Amino acid sequence: MVQIDRMEIDDAGSDPKRLAKAILDQLPEDTVLVPVREIAKAIDIYEIREEQLSGLEGALIVPKEKSEGAILINKGRHESRKRYTIAHELGHYVHPFHRANSPDGFRCKKNDLTVTKAKPNDLHSRMEQQANEFAAELLMPARAVASFIRDSGDADLSHILEMARRHDVSREAAARRYIPRIGDPAAVIFSKGGVVRYARCNEFFPKLSVCRGDLVPQHSVSALSTADVGEVTGCVEVGAHMWLQSSAGVTLFEQTLAQQNSFRMTLLTAVIEEIEDEWETVPSQSFEFTS
Numbered sequence: 001m002v003q004i005d006r007m008e009i010d011d012a013g014s015d016p017k018r019l020a021k022a023i024l025d026q027l028p029e030d031t032v033l034v035p036v037r038e039i040a041k042a043i044d045i046y047e048i049r050e051e052q053l054s055g056l057e058g059a060l061i062v063p064k065e066k067s068e069g070a071i072l073i074n075k076g077r078h079e080s081r082k083r084y085t086i087a088h089e090l091g092h093y094v095h096p097f098h099r100a101n102s103p104d105g106f107r108c109k110k111n112d113l114t115v116t117k118a119k120p121n122d123l124h125s126r127m128e129q130q131a132n133e134f135a136a137e138l139l140m141p142a143r144a145v146a147s148f149i150r151d152s153g154d155a156d157l158s159h160i161l162e163m164a165r166r167h168d169v170s171r172e173a174a175a176r177r178y179i180p181r182i183g184d185p186a187a188v189i190f191s192k193g194g195v196v197r198y199a200r201c202n203e204f205f206p207k208l209s210v211c212r213g214d215l216v217p218q219h220s221v222s223a224l225s226t227a228d229v230g231e232v233t234g235c236v237e238v239g240a241h242m243w244l245q246s247s248a249g250v251t252l253f254e255q256t257l258a259q260q261n262s263f264r265m266t267l268l269t270a271v272i273e274e275i276e277d278e279w280e281t282v283p284s285q286s287f288e289f290t291s
Contacts, residue, residue, distance in 0.1 A: 002027070002038040009043070009094050016130045019094050020137035032166055034139050036086050044068040045093070048086060050075040057113055058085035060092050060106040069093055069105075080170045084135055088113055091134030098127050114198075116176070140167045140177045149178070155186045157232045157255050157267045171257075171265060176200055185270040191216050193262045194223060205270060207245045217242035221254040222266040229258045235269070249273040 004026050012022035023039060024031070040048060047070040053059070057077075062069035071089045073082050085108075092098045092106045100106050101124055108128065115132055118125035145163070152159045164174035175188045179200050187201035187208065196214045216222045220242050227233050235255045240247035243254075251271040258264055 002035055002042045004039060004042040006043055010096070014096055016091060016095065016133035017137045017142075019091075020134050020141075023094075023138060024141050031141070032144050033168055034141070036083050036090070036139065039138075040071065040086060040090055043090075043094070045071055045090070047071070048073065050082070052076060055109060056107055057081075057110050058089050058108045059104070060089040060100075060108075062093065062100065062105055066093060078170070080164070080168050080173075083139060083168055084113065084170065084173055087135035087138045088131045090138070091131030092127065095127075095130060095134070098130070101127075136173065136177055139169050140174070145177060145181060149181055155182045155184060155267065155269050156235070157257050157265065160188075160265075160267070161232070161257075171259075175265060185272060187268045189216070189222065189266040189268065191222065191264045191266065204272075205268070206240075206250055206272070208243060209245045210243065216264075216266070220266075222256045222264060225256050225258065227256075227258055229260060232257050235267075240270070243268055 004023060008026060009019060009022045012018040024034070027034070037048060044067065046068055049070065049072050051072055051074070053072065053074045056072075057074050059072040060069055061072070071086055073085045077085070088108060089106065098106070108131075112128040113132065115125050115128040118129045140163070144167075148163060148166070149159075160171060160175045160178050163178055164171045167174065172190060179186055179188050180202050182202055185202065185204040185206065187199055187205045189199045189210070190197045194216050196210050196212055196216060198212055199208055199210070201208065210216070219239070221233060221236050221238060225233055233256050235253045238252055238254045240250040240252035243252060244250060249272060253269045254266060256264060256266040
């Protein structure tokens with residue numbers, strides 16, 4: 001039985017990652033599959049109800065002081081999605097400054113569960129971003145993810161699938177957690193029917209030439225692959241110009257995974273040549289000065 005001291009959470013302040021850590025620190029140290037439903041119960045969520053929700057992924061019903069609450073989740077979703085929705089609503093529940101966006105409590109749409117950036121004056125998006133930060137940290141603890149990536153080696157789509165399985169989260173959620181933590185330049189492209197939905201790049205990866213709503217490059221592995229649904233292709237070197245705004249000095253590799261209903265996840269990894277200092281490339285010369 002999970003026991004969580006809410007005072008420890010209250011003392012963590014308002015940073016979503018610290019709030020999640022305050023809970024994780026009260027679980028056994030070797031926890032990988034975080035028991036999110038049991039955690040909810042332990043911090044006075046008296047009901048998690050599954051219903052066919054129209055236009056919503058989840059909802060949190062709470063009094064103003066948030067002394068207790070109930071969570072609604074979309075009945076038709078996979079368990080991994082349900083776990084993330086529960087964690088997201090818990091993010092609203094434990095954050096001291098989050099206030100309900102309707103008289104019925106927090107009502108979260110599908111897009112709310114993917115918010116990663118918010119404009120400074122957009123309070124709603126800011127709350128959703130923080131709830132997502134909390135959910136990612138809670139379900140995929142930083143320490144466990146760092147250990148997994150360290151042991152796994154070079155970036156590979158199969159590692160993302162394994163991470164999703166270990167933590168019982170969606171592949172997209174696992175990919176968004178994985179990419180920023182890989183030490184080499186990497187990006188993941190999410191598409192449907194050959195159209196880019198969105199992309200996530202780490203800080204080392206060059207600027208992409210595609211954005212939301214664009215077709216995936218017609219000669220890319222993503223466009224040409226005939227691999228079965230669920231099969232990860234090999235990692236193939238491709239023309240960097242297909243995906244990047246500037247391909248100079250970049251060797252690009254592509255790997256893709258076809259999913260149900262024409263969804264696809266594509267991993268790009270890059271090797272970037274170091275440009276030598278121009279002074280180092282000038283041949284040594286001798287000069288004779290005369291007066």
